[in-house]
Structure formats: C-alpha cells, structure tokens
Amino acid sequence: MTDLDTGESDLAAGLAAIVRRDLLLAWKRPGDALNPLMFYAMVCTLFPLATGPSSEQLLLNGPGVLWVGALLATLLALHGLFLSDYEDGSLDQLILSPQPLPLLVFGKALAHWLVTGLPLVLVSPLLAMTFRLPPTVTGLLVLTLTLGTLSLSMLGSIGAALTVGLNRGNALLSLLILPLAMPVLIFGARTVSLAVAGDSPSAGVYFLAAYCMLTLALSPFATAAALKISNE
Amino acid sequence: MLSATGLRLYRGERRLFENLDFALAEGEMLLVEGPNGSGKTSLLRAIAGLLSLDTGAVLWRGKTTLGNRQALCAEMGWLSHRLGLKYDLSLVENLAFDIRLRGRVWQRPDGLLERLGLSGLDRLPLRALSAGQQRRVALARLMLSESKLWLMDEPLTNLDSAGQALVRDMIERKLKSGGLCVIASHHAIDVSAPIRRIRLQ
Numbered sequence: 001m002t003d004l005d006t007g008e009s010d011l012a013a014g015l016a017a018i019v020r021r022d023l024l025l026a027w028k029r030p031g032d033a034l035n036p037l038m039f040y041a042m043v044c045t046l047f048p049l050a051t052g053p054s055s056e057q058l059l060l061n062g063p064g065v066l067w068v069g070a071l072l073a074t075l076l077a078l079h080g081l082f083l084s085d086y087e088d089g090s091l092d093q094l095i096l097s098p099q100p101l102p103l104l105v106f107g108k109a110l111a112h113w114l115v116t117g118l119p120l121v122l123v124s125p126l127l128a129m130t131f132r133l134p135p136t137v138t139g140l141l142v143l144t145l146t147l148g149t150l151s152l153s154m155l156g157s158i159g160a161a162l163t164v165g166l167n168r169g170n171a172l173l174s175l176l177i178l179p180l181a182m183p184v185l186i187f188g189a190r191t192v193s194l195a196v197a198g199d200s201p202s203a204g205v206y207f208l209a210a211y212c213m214l215t216l217a218l219s220p221f222a223t224a225a226a227l228k229i230s231n232e
Numbered sequence: 233m234l235s236a237t238g239l240r241l242y243r244g245e246r247r248l249f250e251n252l253d254f255a256l257a258e259g260e261m262l263l264v265e266g267p268n269g270s271g272k273t274s275l276l277r278a279i280a281g282l283l284s285l286d287t288g289a290v291l292w293r294g295k296t297t298l299g300n301r302q303a304l305c306a307e308m309g310w311l312s313h314r315l316g317l318k319y320d321l322s323l324v325e326n327l328a329f330d331i332r333l334r335g336r337v338w339q340r341p342d343g344l345l346e347r348l349g350l351s352g353l354d355r356l357p358l359r360a361l362s363a364g365q366q367r368r369v370a371l372a373r374l375m376l377s378e379s380k381l382w383l384m385d386e387p388l389t390n391l392d393s394a395g396q397a398l399v400r401d402m403i404e405r406k407l408k409s410g411g412l413c414v415i416a417s418h419h420a421i422d423v424s425a426p427i428r429r430i431r432l433q
Contacts, residue, residue, distance in 0.1 A: 089314025
C-alpha cells in the first residue's frame with residue numbers, strides 16, 4: 001500500500017468516524033432531530049387552513065411555503081451544530097485531532113443534513129399534497145429541496161462556527177446566513193412554481209446544483225477557519 | 233524535541249507571560265505552576281495551537297508548529313478541564329470514536345479499563361458516571377491515543393487518592409518510555425524523571 005493510499009484511507013476513516021458519532025448522538029437525542037421536522041410539518045399544514053381551500057391559491061403559494069418552511073426549519077437546528085462540542089470540550093479534541101479540520105466539519109455538516117435536512121426532503125411529497133401540487137412536480141420538489149437543504153446545511157455551518165461562542169448567537173446566525181440563503185430560496189421556490197405552471201425548470205435546477213457544489217467545496221474551509229477563531 | 237522561544241501573550245492590557253522560553257527532551261516533564269488566572273491554561277492552549285500567541289514560536293521536532301500542525305496533532309494527546317467527551321454516549325463509544333478518528337481500528341483494550349477502575353461501566357452513558365469516573369475515561373482515551381506528547385491541564389482534578397496515584401503512575405510510565413509531558417497543576421506531581429518548571433505570576 002502506498003503512502004497516498006494510507007492517507008486517503010485515514011481521511012475516509014476520519015470522515016466516517018465523525019458522521020457515525022453525530023448520527024449516534026442524534027439517535028440518542030431524537031428531540032433535536034424531530035424539532036425541525038415538526039416545525040416544518042406544522043407550517044405546511046397550518047398554512048392551507050389559514051388561507052382557505054382554493055386550489056388556485058394553494059398552488060400559487062405552495063412552492064413558496066414549502067421552501068420557506070424548509071429554510072426556517074434548517075435554520076432552527078443550525079445553532080446547535082457546534083454548540084455541544086464547544087461546551088463539552090470536544091471542539092478542542094477535533095481541532096487537535098490528526099485529521100484535517102475542514103474534513104471533520106464537512107462530516108459534521110453532512111451528519112447534520114442527514115438528521116435534519118433529509119427528513120424534511122422525505123416528508124415534502126406528503127406536505128406537497130396539502131397544497132395540491134401535481135404528482136408530476138413532486139420529484140422536482142424533492143430534487144430541489146435536496147440540493148437546497150444540503151446547501152443550507154453547508155452555508156449554515158459557517159454561521160454556526162462564527163457564533164458558537166456567543167450568547168444568544170441564534171439571532172446573529174440567522175442574520176449572517178439569510179443573505180447567503182436567499183438565492184437558494186428564490187431559485188428553489190421559483191423552479192417548482194415554473195414546473196407547476198408547465199414551464200421548463202432546468203435553469204433553476206442547474207443553478208441550485210452549482211450552488212450546492214460551491215458550498216460543498218468551499219464552506220468546510222471557511223467553517224474550519226471560523227471555528228479556530230471562535231474557539232480561542 | 234519540544235521547545236519554545238520568546239512566547240508572549242497579553243489578555244487585553246494584562247500580561248500573562250512574556251519572553252518565555254523552554255526546551256524539553258524525550259523523557260522530560262514540564263510543570264507549569266502559578267495561581268489561578270496566571271495563564272497556565274492559556275500557555276498550554278498556546279503550545280497546543282488552540283490559542284494564538286502575540287509573539288514567539290513553539291517548535292516540535294525542530295519545526296515551528298504553525299506550519300506543521302498535522303505533525304504535532306498526530307503525536308499529541310490533550311486533557312483539559314472540559315473533557316471533550318460526549319455524555320450521551322457510553323465509555324466504549326467515546327473511546328472508539330477517538331481511535332477511529334486516528335485512522336485505527338477499535339478493539340477493546342486488554343486490562344486498561346480494569347486498571348482505571350472502569351470495568352463494568354462499558355454500556356452506561358457517561359452522564360451516569362461520577363466526575364472522577366468521567367475523568368478516568370478521558371485518561372483512558374489519552375493512553376489509547378499512543379501520543380508522544382501529553383498536554384495535561386490539572387490532570388488530578390476530581391480524582392480520589394487512588395486515581396491521583398494512577399495518574400502519577402501513568403505519567404511516570406510515559407516519561408520512562410521516552411514520552412514528554414507538559415502539565416499545569418496545583419498539585420505536586422512527583423516523578424523520578426527530570427522535571428522542568430515554569431512559574432507564572
């Protein structure tokens with residue numbers, strides 16, 4: 001086995017270890033994962049009750065509400081991304097581990113998405129029914145929400161890292177992240193709306209995919225740098 | 233092997249240390265002493281690279297740690313006030329995580345948990361253990377890390393007399409095997425190995 005092989009397998013082992021640990025923690029603290037999901041379900045089921053049963057209105061507002069709900073639900077869980085690690089000293093251990101910190105924060109953001117973002121994506125077809133979205137659009141909704149929530153988890157990790165040492169950092173985190181999340185929200189909701197109207201959604205999907213790739217590639221480095229500053 | 237030159241750190245207007253130098257060879261211990269708030273923890277964090285220094289450099293194997301963080305981290309074990317353990321996870325889950333993070337395969341260590349008085353506690357969440365037992369888990373992690381350099385901040389805190397003797401024995405063995413220890417402590421840590429001392433005011 002070459003040095004390169006050894007290095008790569010160590011990196012994979014480190015990534016697998018942090019994802020596995022955070023999933024295990026989420027399993028042992030199910031409330032943390034269920035809160036955003038409950039919030040999302042409540043927003044999306046209460047909205048049609050408040051606006052009335054008009055199909056046209058529900059179809060018009062549905063994509064926007066589904067997307068705003070997903071954005072807010074993701075933000076709800078972000079503040080805790082590094083908080084417990086900071087409070088119990090695990091953050092020191094991660095920073096001092098032999099693994100590159102950007103890899104570990106990527107693993108944490110990925111685990112966060114698996115625990116909070118993915119359930120939102122999976123439940124969205126069900127919630128789309130409350131807005132009478134046609135079944136042909138459901139696949140697109142799932143695809144765009146997958147790209148969007150993954151982008152939000154990656155972007156959010158930067159804000160969570162910057163605010164981890166601050167009291168009431170949650171409000172500041174939202175202020176930091178919302179401007180960066182706006183393109184995701186606008187393109188996500190608009191893409192689904194276009195598909196509902198029978199237009200081509202491909203431009204929006206391409207944009208969301210590109211944005212997702214960009215956040216996947218860059219945010220771990222920004223998050224790692226922010227964490228080191230916040231942890232001093 | 234571990235050295236520092238011209239370390240200086242201010243917290244606001246307050247000087248924690250200035251013109252601080254030390255050099256530590258294999259099998260030697262550096263004991264950082266001083267009253268509360270004198271900067272012992274800050275010095276340890278600065279050596280580990282968790283805290284930026286105003287001036288000065290820490291060198292590991294002759295190279296500054298600023299440009300060789302991975303080399304230092306691969307050979308360093310860290311024990312501080314905040315233990316860095318997950319209290320919802322069990323002892324085994326915590327230890328296995330650290331081993332896997334180091335790219336190794338987890339295997340239950342022979343006799344170590346028994347020696348640390350942790351036998352029979354494998355499956356309990358850490359929050360069910362006493363503060364002293366939690367610290368022993370952190371000590372087990374340190375031993376399993378197989379690090380060359382140990383940085384320990386108040387390692388005897390929360391431990392009973394048997395636990396304190398155990399830590400002294402751990403340090404003695406580490407130094408005899410050619411390891412290095414940098415320790416901040418209010419308690420006396422008597423070992424037969426050479427001890428260098430820094431007194432912070």
